[in-house]
Amino acid sequence: MTVSGIVVVIPAKNVEGVIETQLRALNAQSMLDFDVIVSDNGSSDRTRAVVEAWPAAFSSLTCIDSGDRPGVAHARNRGIECSDAPLILVCDSDDVVGPGWVQAHAAALAKADAATGPLLLTERGRRGFGEWGADGVPIAAGYLPYTPGCNMSFRRQVFKSLDGFDAGLWRGQEDVDFGWRLVKHGFSISHAPDAVVEYEQRVGLLAKVRQQFKYGRAFADLCSRYRADPIPVQGIKWRGRWWLSFLRRGLRHPVKSWRVTYPALAFQAGRILGSVQHRVRTPMW
Structure with missing residues (x-):
């Protein structure tokens, strides 16, 4: 079980070449009282070895196996279930969280049930490809707001009430579904402007x-x-x-x-x- 009251869950698969950048960003957070769980969703490369060898500056770093079922939804669920922290933050393995990311989400969850923040679109680590969600919580399909999976946080009560992410949506949109169900259950989503993530785009x-x-x-x-x-x-x-x-x-x-x-x-x-x-x-x- 986790040590602090905050856990960061990172789904991962075959990311040995990029996950260190995200871990380095987490090491540089303005507050370091949080735990990290990397949920390895069936990697065939050295992802697990890279994670386990990483010198964490934060409270703890654990790599767990979630390879029995494909998809980030299942990977997130398994990672969250391996923790008892009341505050859950989620990001991706190939992005880069800003230095105040953890602190901004923790502050937002003091007033709301869930939160998300701005995404700075990048390619190969270079900025200048636009921003997303900078002005408020995004709305999907003109229907309801949601929390993008690369930059989200929520209270454990929310996760339990919704029975986690829908692992059947293994192709994607599981974060949209989670956000919609969150709102339909009467939970609130806050916009955390300082919870910035550099969101890496596909190249080519x-x-x-x-x-x-x-x-x-x-x-x-x-x-x-x-x-x-x-x-x-x-x-x-x-x-x-x-x-x-x-x-x-x-x-x-x-x-x-x-x-x-x-x-x-x-x-x-x-x-x-x-x-x-x-x-x-x-x-x-």
Whole structure:
């Protein structure tokens, strides 16, 4: 069990080359009274060895095995279950938390049930690719707010009340589902402006397209879970205007827009395929 009242849970799989950067950022926190649990979701590289050899400046560092079922949702659940800390913080293994990240989340949880903060989009550690969630708690699909999985915190009571993350959403969108259920259960989400995370993007067009196609399919899977309380879907005219504008941008600047346009198209393709498979109407996000 953990020593302090705060635990940071990091799902990980085959990240031996990047997880040290995140651990280094946690070593540099403005407050160090917290524990870290890395949940190894079936790594075939030296991820576990790297973690176990890391000289933690914070209270404790543990690496646990969650490889019996794939997906970050299961990895997070298993990591959280291995701790009894009342305050739970979650980040990813390939990102970088800011120096005041832990302290900002702890302060936010003193007034709310859950919290999230800004994401600075980076590629290969370089900034300048935009910000996300800087002005407040993000809202997914124009429906309800949520806490992105790379920058979230919540009280243990929340985790227990929701029975954790939905491990069936192994392709993604499990953080959106968690946030939506959190709000539906009457819990509050706070925006912590100082809880900043450098959010590393996929490098290369193919990697971006594959990721977004998977997320599109996952979004349809998510929507299928809300049939009893359907997510609002845009009308035919709105969709037609969106596609027209989308195609114009792509054709006008086919090279310059690949960073956004083609991955967005992959998401829509995955969403449409998933919608057909699950026989569900889905918004265009």
